[in-house]
Amino acid sequence: MKSQVIGRDPELAALARALDRPGGTILLRGQAGIGKSALAQHALELAAAQGLTVLRGQAHPLHAGLAYAPIVEAIRPFADALPDEGIGELLASRQTPIAPLGGDPDLNRTRMFEAVTRLVQHLAPAVFFVDDLHWADRGTIELVHYLGRNTERVLVLAAYRPGEANPALDDLAAAVRRTGTELALPPLTDDSVARLTGDLLGQTPAPSLLDNITRRAKGVPLFVTALVHSGLNRSGTVPVIVRDVVLDRLRMLTAPERRLVETVAVAGEAATSEVLAAVCDAPAVLKKLITAGLITEHTAGRGLAYRVAHPLYAEVAYAEMTLGDRRALHAAVIRAIERVHPDDVLTLAPHYREAGDLVDRGRAARIMGQAGWRALAMRAPDEAIRYLRPAAEIAAPEDVPVLLDGLGLAHQALGQFDAAVDAWTTGLVAARRHDLAAIAGKLRFHLAVLNAERQGSDAAVNHLAAEAAAIQPHFPEAAAHHFAFVMRHEQEADLRAVTTKMAALARPDRPSAAQAVGNLGAAIRSMLDGRFHAALAQAEQAVAQAELCEAEDPIHVQYTSLVLSPLRALTGNVSGAIDAALAAVRSPYSIETPTHTCYSRYVLSCARYLSGDIAAALRETDMALASAAELPRYQARVSALRAFLLAEQGKLTEASAVLIRAREVCPAPDLGAIEAIRLAEAVIAVHQDRPAEAGDFRFFSLFCDPYTAMMRPVFTRSTDALRAFGPEADLAIAVTDRDAERLESMGAVLFAAQTRLDVAERNRDSRAAVRALEVFERAGAVPWANRARRLARSLGVRIPGLRVAGPLSTRETDVVRLLAEGLSNADIAARLFLSQRTVETHLRNSYAKLGLGSRVALARWGAENLA
Numbered sequence: 001m002k003s004q005v006i007g008r009d010p011e012l013a014a015l016a017r018a019l020d021r022p023g024g025t026i027l028l029r030g031q032a033g034i035g036k037s038a039l040a041q042h043a044l045e046l047a048a049a050q051g052l053t054v055l056r057g058q059a060h061p062l063h064a065g066l067a068y069a070p071i072v073e074a075i076r077p078f079a080d081a082l083p084d085e086g087i088g089e090l091l092a093s094r095q096t097p098i099a100p101l102g103g104d105p106d107l108n109r110t111r112m113f114e115a116v117t118r119l120v121q122h123l124a125p126a127v128f129f130v131d132d133l134h135w136a137d138r139g140t141i142e143l144v145h146y147l148g149r150n151t152e153r154v155l156v157l158a159a160y161r162p163g164e165a166n167p168a169l170d171d172l173a174a175a176v177r178r179t180g181t182e183l184a185l186p187p188l189t190d191d192s193v194a195r196l197t198g199d200l201l202g203q204t205p206a207p208s209l210l211d212n213i214t215r216r217a218k219g220v221p222l223f224v225t226a227l228v229h230s231g232l233n234r235s236g237t238v239p240v241i242v243r244d245v246v247l248d249r250l251r252m253l254t255a256p257e258r259r260l261v262e263t264v265a266v267a268g269e270a271a272t273s274e275v276l277a278a279v280c281d282a283p284a285v286l287k288k289l290i291t292a293g294l295i296t297e298h299t300a301g302r303g304l305a306y307r308v309a310h311p312l313y314a315e316v317a318y319a320e321m322t323l324g325d326r327r328a329l330h331a332a333v334i335r336a337i338e339r340v341h342p343d344d345v346l347t348l349a350p351h352y353r354e355a356g357d358l359v360d361r362g363r364a365a366r367i368m369g370q371a372g373w374r375a376l377a378m379r380a381p382d383e384a385i386r387y388l389r390p391a392a393e394i395a396a397p398e399d400v401p402v403l404l405d406g407l408g409l410a411h412q413a414l415g416q417f418d419a420a421v422d423a424w425t426t427g428l429v430a431a432r433r434h435d436l437a438a439i440a441g442k443l444r445f446h447l448a449v450l451n452a453e454r455q456g457s458d459a460a461v462n463h464l465a466a467e468a469a470a471i472q473p474h475f476p477e478a479a480a481h482h483f484a485f486v487m488r489h490e491q492e493a494d495l496r497a498v499t500t501k502m503a504a505l506a507r508p509d510r511p512s513a514a515q516a517v518g519n520l521g522a523a524i525r526s527m528l529d530g531r532f533h534a535a536l537a538q539a540e541q542a543v544a545q546a547e548l549c550e551a552e553d554p555i556h557v558q559y560t561s562l563v564l565s566p567l568r569a570l571t572g573n574v575s576g577a578i579d580a581a582l583a584a585v586r587s588p589y590s591i592e593t594p595t596h597t598c599y600s601r602y603v604l605s606c607a608r609y610l611s612g613d614i615a616a617a618l619r620e621t622d623m624a625l626a627s628a629a630e631l632p633r634y635q636a637r638v639s640a641l642r643a644f645l646l647a648e649q650g651k652l653t654e655a656s657a658v659l660i661r662a663r664e665v666c667p668a669p670d671l672g673a674i675e676a677i678r679l680a681e682a683v684i685a686v687h688q689d690r691p692a693e694a695g696d697f698r699f700f701s702l703f704c705d706p707y708t709a710m711m712r713p714v715f716t717r718s719t720d721a722l723r724a725f726g727p728e729a730d731l732a733i734a735v736t737d738r739d740a741e742r743l744e745s746m747g748a749v750l751f752a753a754q755t756r757l758d759v760a761e762r763n764r765d766s767r768a769a770v771r772a773l774e775v776f777e778r779a780g781a782v783p784w785a786n787r788a789r790r791l792a793r794s795l796g797v798r799i800p801g802l803r804v805a806g807p808l809s810t811r812e813t814d815v816v817r818l819l820a821e822g823l824s825n826a827d828i829a830a831r832l833f834l835s836q837r838t839v840e841t842h843l844r845n846s847y848a849k850l851g852l853g854s855r856v857a858l859a860r861w862g863a864e865n866l867a
Contacts, residue, residue, distance in 0.1 A: 005042045006199065006221075007192025008035065011183050015043040015157075018181070019050060022125050022155035025148030027133075027176050029162055030185035031293075032245045033222025036159035037131055039185070043157065044129060052155075053078075053126035059136035067139050070130045075119060109139075113146045124153040133160040134169055141168040145175065163249075163292055187219025196221060199834075200228045202841035204809055216311045223312055238315050246316040249294075256285045262321055264295060264306050265314040266329040270337055270347050273304040278336035279329070331358040345370045353390055365395035369403050376406055381413035401431035401439045408446060413597070415627070417450060424450075499524040512549035516542050516556040523563060530726035536571050539564040543580075558587040558596055565603050566706030569610060572730035574747030577607040597627040598634045605641060606707035609648075612749035612779040618645050633673055636666035637705070640676035647683045650782030651850060655684055672705035679712045687783040692716045714751060749775055750784075757788050766795040773799065808846055813866060815842040819855070820862030 005012060011028075018026055028036040044054050055078070057070030120128055128151075130136065130144055148156035160169060176182050188196065193214050197205045205213075209228075217223035226239035238246075250258060263280040264271045276286070286306070289295040296309045308314035318326065330351040337348055349371030352364040372388035375381070385407060392403040404427030411420040424443045431440035502521025505514040519542035526535035543564055546556035565580035581604035584596075601624035608617035621642040628634040639662035646655035659680050666673045682692040692715055713721035714735050725732040734742040735751055738759065743752035753775035760768035769792040776785035792799045808816060811832075818828045825843075829836045843858070852858050 005035065005039050006196045007188040008039055011039055011185065012042070014181065014183060016046065018155055019043065019047050019052065022052065022127065022153050025156040025176050025180040027173060027182040028159040028185065029182055031220065032161055032249065033220045034185045034187070035221040036185060038221065040129055040131065040157060040159050044127060047127045053123040055120065055123070055126060055128045057130045059130065059132040059140065061135045067137055068143065070136055070140050071116065071143055074128060074130065075116060078119065078123060113143055116143065117147060117150050120147060120154055121151050124151065127155045127157055129157040131159050133158045134166055138168040141172050145172050148180065188221060189219065190214050193217060193219060193224055196224050197228055199838065200225060202838055203845060218310050238312060238319065242312055243316050246313050250317060256282055257289055260285050260289060261294060261308060261317050263329060265308050265317040266326060267333045268350065270333055270351070271306045272300055274340055275333060275336040276306065278339065279332045326354060327356045327358050330355040334359060346374065349387055353387060361394045362396065365391045365399065369395065369399070373406055376409060381410035384410040397430065398434050398436065401427040401436055401443065404430070405439060405443055405446070412450060420450060421447065496525065496528060512545045513556055516545035516549070516560055519545060520560050520563060523567070530728060532567060532570050532728040536567045539567050558584045558600065562599060562603055565607055569607060570706070570710060570729045570731050572746040574607065574610045578604070578611060581607045595631060595634055598624045598631065598638065601627070602638055602641060603707065609645065610748050610750065612775060614645055614648055614780050618642065621645065632665040633670050636662045636673040637676045639665070640673065640680045643680040644683050647680065647687055648781050650687065652684060652687055655680065659684065675705045675708045675712065679708045679715070682712055682715045686715055750779060750781065754784065757784065761791055764795060766792055766797050769795065770797060808849060812842045812846050815839055816846050816858060816862040817866045819843070820859050820866060
């Protein structure tokens with residue numbers, strides 16, 4: 001199916017039925033860009049393939065004064081070959097004799113209509129199509145109506161845009177609705193927009209791009225196509241073709257109508273009935289625009305609110321206004337809002353940002369500052385920057401450092417580290433100038449943390465330790481930051497020292513934030529002593545304290561949850577480990593340090609793997625890598641984990657390539673990254689039937705990367721390493737004892753299945769092999785599934801091939817399945833209604849995802865897995 005007609009199955013079916021028995025009139029009705037012409041073109045191609053004659057004419061706004069121009073365009077290719085009296089004047093053709101003219105113009109017109117009808121009838125079966133009928137002259141519209149009523153085996157098809165001032169077209173549409181068919185094309189569904197976007201890109205679109213396109217295009221295929229191309233070009237402006245379509249509609253409005261559309265566009269979410277009444281009271285104009293579909297009305301609480309019907313119409317209307325007009329309207333909207341809701345920061349902030357010098361500077365700075373900090377709390381750093389930067393530019397000098405602190409955090413969250421340093425450095429100068437010691441200390445600490453994150457050198461970490469000690473009395477989480485850096489290096493004495501300082505904060509008389517940090521320190525000390533159940537209880541208490549202060553200090557929930565997750569896994573509660581990791585991922589404030597977002601996803605990926613959901617674990621690594629820009633330590637760690645997961649899916653070539661990248665970016669020393677790399681190396685070796693090197697196991701690795709430290713000994717079969725965890729590490733004990741039932745009850749389903757497979761191989765137990773196979777197939781653990789399948793077959797059990805698409809998208813799966821059936825690219829394209837180029841793109845993606853290097857290998861994979 002061509003991308004332009006995706007999501008039009010009902011309309012295509014109606015046209016296909018009409019082509020089977022052509023006759024009568026069908027009108028395609030819809031807004032500009034909705035896909036009328038593309039749908040008609042598809043119908044004309046079907047008609048030609050069925051042997052129908054196709055006549056096509058096109059109306060144009062510049063041809064409005066040319067009588068019958070679309071009709072001439074449609075019949076001229078056939079008229080010379082089939083001369084007919086009565087159309088010579090219409091065509092002005094020397095080869096066609098001119099009909100004798102009488103004195104009655106209406107009679108001459110009738111004769112001409114009859115002549116055109118006879119010509120078209122002679123070409124039957126046929127389709128006579130006129131596009132953009134809303135721009136046609138009255139005569140053309142009347143002739144289209146005449147043809148539809150007076151020809152046999154001729155389908156008259158026309159496309160038009162509603163809302164144009166064309167009485168003749170209105171009469172035709174009314175007549176067709178009574179005796180023919182009018183197909184009104186609605187906007188595409190979100191699913192169809194996603195499919196269209198993917199088809200245009202030749203791959204699955206990034207979620208951010210798809211969200212932007214879905215929100216702005218509002219289901220209009222032309223807009224989807226234009227936005228896809230502008231997205232690829234990284235342009236934030238409205239594409240020219242979209243702008244032209246919108247302006248064409250806006251220019252038809254009267255001055256009051258245009259002004260009301262502009263007012264609603266400027267007001268945005270604030271366009272309530274009260275605001276519009278205060279700014280632009282024109283109820284009759286508003287009603288007309290609602291009827292015309294340019295403005296929509298909806299309830300907002302007990303009142304009414306309005307918005308421009310299509311987001312791109314609002315964007316273009318806003319962009320076409322002068323800066324002065326926009327500022328004046330924003331100021332008017334502010335005055336109207338503040339009469340009713342003076343404390344509505346989120347509604348007021350965007351208008352204060354755009355109103356310029358037409359509003360009070362002090363109030364503008366306060367409102368925008370509050371909005372910026374709220375955006376930070378909601379993980380919207382882009383929005384935070386839009387408010388905090390202009391707020392800092394106009395705020396009172398003593399308020400500037402706090403605003404620049406937030407601005408730096410927002411830049412840091414986006415990986416814009418140099419911009420973060422600039423903001424904090426400027427804020428620190430301002431804080432010192434005005435003797436603001438508390439905020440100066442916090443800015444110094446943020447600079448030290450970021451420097452340590454980016455460099456990882458001993459000097460940077462020592463500087464961070466000094467800053468943490470200086471600021472800790474007023475900023476208790478500084479100790480937690482310091483702990484995060486100390487545990488990267490194999491220095492147990494330093495780790496015990498810093499966690500002892502943290503634990504001292506866990507006094508009942510201290511604030512909840514301090515108690516959360518204190519219990520976290522106590523949990524780490526218990527882990528150092530191998531007392532995992534005590535550590536678990538202390539970590540649970542740390543989370544509870546953190547939740548008490550989440551509104552004021554939400555970052556503590558994330559810190560504590562990231563320690564709680566592996567502790568729950570170690571003590572036999574994998575589902576609880578996932579819940580703790582999800583709490584960290586969903587924390588409303590994850591930008592205090594650059595690694596938080598990345599490490600939260602990393603931890604969740606590990607927990608997802610233990611639960612047997614490899615695909616979900618891989619998705620988490622995608623998101624973790626997206627937030628690891630300029631952080632080589634975390635790029636290495638996440639890449640190594642990704643290599644491990646790919647190997648578990650059987651994609652050993654891709655896994656090896658990713659692991660090479662992990663080694664290249666791995667800084668030294670970094671025990672967490674090293675442990676993840678060793679895990680990936682071990683698993684790749686296992687699946688290549690090579691011995692996996694156990695290597696040195698260091699108990700200290702638990703504090704650098706608990707998950708990979710607990711998983712590596714499982715694959716290297718190092719029982720000594722597993723026993724080193726001690727008697728309280730329930731997961732390690734169950735793996736050591738090869739206790740499949742207990743592992744399964746913990747939720748570690750893959751470890752349970754691996755253990756069950758080992759037992760089946762040793763005891764030649766076919767039931768255990770089949771039970772393990774079911775787990776591996778659900779998880780997409782291809783090498784393990786193949787091993788279990790081979791064992792079961794050797795024991796006489798009939799086992800079909802693995803029938804899962806694994807990492808392939810739905811469309812890629814369809815393409816590979818047909819390839820396995822022996823179809824050529826051209827045949828696949830015809831079968832799936834795709835272009836050959838799109839088929840080639842899907843095949844390239846499939847090669848890369850599966851780590852295969854030839855068409856034969858991909859066909860074999862498809863036959864084994866998709867048959």
